[in-house]
Amino acid sequence: GLAIDVLINNAGFGGHGKFHERDWTADKAMIQLNVVTLTGLTRLLLPGMVARGHGRILNLASMAAFLPGPLQAVYYATKAFVLSFSEAIANELEGTGVTVTVLCPGATETGFAATGGLEDVKAFANADAPDGVARAGYAGMLRGKTVVVPSLAKKIATRLPGLLPRGLVTRISRATMEQSDG
Structure with missing residues (x-):
């Protein structure tokens, strides 16, 4: 069969708005892609990598993984999952020849902002x-x-965020997700 030695889990999307006002179908699709698909692909390919004694996995999370995310609650939560999951399995795989890396960028100039309705959000001003x-x-x-x-x-x-009161961190996080004034 086909031996895959490198897995890059780079698919994902976000969305903007108050959780209770967002489309639940879109949020379920976000969880499916950002969490379930990433986890499933990792589970599918990891046993072969371990058996061969080498392999690399690169999972894309976000700086959002480190924060609570008002106005992007589901997206931030999915990225927190990716960070925690990646760190946990990286530890489990020590000594196997397989490594797991999680990339946590900030706002990046991709189609992400347009897809998620984030073009006018302050956090994307200096992507x-x-x-x-x-x-x-x-x-x-x-x-x-x-x-x-x-x-x-x-x-x-x-x-x-680990040095500041959690409530303050949440307010700062929300402020970065507010619409810019133009």
Whole structure:
């Protein structure tokens, strides 16, 4: 059969709005793609990698994984799952020759903002170029790094929530998801 040694779980989408006002079908589809499909592909390919004694998995999460996400509650929760799942199985796989890397970029210039109705959201005002984000994730995967955050400023930003009161972090997170004034 076909031996797959590298799995890159890069499919996903988000959505914007208050949870109770969002389309439940869209949110279920988001959970299906961002969580269930990623987990299923990993489960499907991981046993072969372990049996062969080598393999690499790169899962795409987001800086959202480190925060509560008002106005993107389901998206942030799915990315928190991806981060936790990736860190957990990376630990389980130590010594097998298989590594798991989770890439946690901030806003990136892809079709994500347009698809999720986020074009006018403050967090996307200074989005990163996708090639730099991809290079950081790929390099981290090749080094066997577990968590990759593509820039020093963003690494610092992922640490701040643990130093601040959770309610304040939630309010700041919401402010970044508000519509910009133009």
